[in-house]
Amino acid sequence: MKTELIEIKKQFGTFQALKGINLTIEDGEFVAIVGPSGCGKTTLLRLLAGFETPSDGQILMQQEIVASKTNALPPEKRNIGLVFQSFALWPHMKVKEQVMFPLKHHRFVRPELKKNSEARVTEMLNIVGLSHLADRMPSELSGGQKQRVAIARALSASPSLLLMDEPLSSLDAKLRVELRNEIQLIHQKIKTSIVYVTHDQSEALAMADKIVVMKDGLIEQIGTPEEIYFYPQTEFVASFISKANLIEGSWNGDYFSPSTSPSTRWYYPNVADSFKQSGVCPVRPEQLQLSKDSDGLCGEVKNLLFQGREVSCIVNVNGKEIHFITGIHNSLKIGDHVTLNVTNL
Numbered sequence: 001m002k003t004e005l006i007e008i009k010k011q012f013g014t015f016q017a018l019k020g021i022n023l024t025i026e027d028g029e030f031v032a033i034v035g036p037s038g039c040g041k042t043t044l045l046r047l048l049a050g051f052e053t054p055s056d057g058q059i060l061m062q063q064e065i066v067a068s069k070t071n072a073l074p075p076e077k078r079n080i081g082l083v084f085q086s087f088a089l090w091p092h093m094k095v096k097e098q099v100m101f102p103l104k105h106h107r108f109v110r111p112e113l114k115k116n117s118e119a120r121v122t123e124m125l126n127i128v129g130l131s132h133l134a135d136r137m138p139s140e141l142s143g144g145q146k147q148r149v150a151i152a153r154a155l156s157a158s159p160s161l162l163l164m165d166e167p168l169s170s171l172d173a174k175l176r177v178e179l180r181n182e183i184q185l186i187h188q189k190i191k192t193s194i195v196y197v198t199h200d201q202s203e204a205l206a207m208a209d210k211i212v213v214m215k216d217g218l219i220e221q222i223g224t225p226e227e228i229y230f231y232p233q234t235e236f237v238a239s240f241i242s243k244a245n246l247i248e249g250s251w252n253g254d255y256f257s258p259s260t261s262p263s264t265r266w267y268y269p270n271v272a273d274s275f276k277q278s279g280v281c282p283v284r285p286e287q288l289q290l291s292k293d294s295d296g297l298c299g300e301v302k303n304l305l306f307q308g309r310e311v312s313c314i315v316n317v318n319g320k321e322i323h324f325i326t327g328i329h330n331s332l333k334i335g336d337h338v339t340l341n342v343t344n345l
């Protein structure tokens with residue numbers, strides 16, 4: 001189902017949580033919404049679900065207006081599935097009953113799904129790998145298993161749009177990666193449109209077809225994971241998504257010279273105009289390399305964080321912290337004086 005948000009605004013008293021959001025979620029698309037705490041991600045999801053009414057603007061689903069400031073369809077009249085951070089399973093229902101519930105009670109269930117509801121429950125439990133736990137109660141499940149049930153339940157009635165709000169954030173790191181893969185596989189199989197809110201940029205980069213970066217109630221940038229990562233349009237996106245170092249200096253065409261080392265010239269093509277205008281180069285930690293040249297960013301190693309395959313280093317360059325990644329074979333020590341340059345781009 002195609003969903004469109006047109007100039008959506010949301011006011012809570014005097015506070016404007018959303019300031020004019022324009023976004024299209026194409027049929028079958030996986031859209032991740034990322035941004036710092038309080039930027040309006042959950043509010044946007046709640047508007048899509050029908051738990052909130054916009055103060056202005058329109059939401060269209062299949063070209064029909066489902067929400068405007070004067071009228072909004074309630075959640076049960078929208079063909080959507082929901083998965084939240086907390087598992088929100090009904091404590092008195094077995095796993096298979098949780099997954100059956102939408103098939104019995106949702107108004108959009110296709111007749112063939114309703115007719116073969118037992119088979120549909122089995123299919124969904126298979127997809128999330130829980131067939132062997134169909135008769136368990138929620139209290140007898142681990143966190144990861146509960147969230148799988150919540151996903152199976154949200155998808156059993158085959159909604160046209162699945163809304164997920166930080167669905168993996170209460171799970172440990174290993175389970176998060178495991179379920180992330182599963183959600184991707186389910187999406188490939190089922191092809192429902194998904195809007196997925198997350199704090200975790202790596203989750204968004206790994207899973208989404210399209211990433212929406214929000215800040216202060218507005219969209220900063222919309223793009224594919226590659227576009228957002230390699231071609232950030234603003235300083236905010238560069239530092240939020242790829243933890244880029246925002247190095248000050250001057251541009252000459254596609255060449256950049258850091259202000260702490262004007263004789264250095266880095267070839268840095270395809271950077272957004274906004275960086276050229278503000279005299280900033282967004283350099284990601286993995287683009288910087290230790291260099292034997294006298295030119296470059298010169299500074300003192302302040303901290304070293306061993307991360308298994310690599311070491312994450314912080315260098316003080318003229319009072320500013322610069323982050324870079326180096327191999328574990330580089331026997332750097334805190335206090336070493338180093339020179340850094342941008343590597344091949």
Ligand SMILES: Nc1ncnc2c1ncn2[C@@H]1O[C@H](COP(=O)(O)OP(=O)(O)OP(=O)(O)O)[C@@H](O)[C@H]1O
Pocket residue numbers: 012013015017035036037038039040041042043044199
């Ligand atoms: N019902 C409400 N009444 C008043 N203010 C609200 C209400 N709901 C949200 N807000 C405010 O709107 C802003 C956006 O909130 P929202 O929950 O959408 O942010 P978020 O990006 O999802 O944040 P987080 O990542 O911390 O969950 C916040 O400043 C929040 O305090």
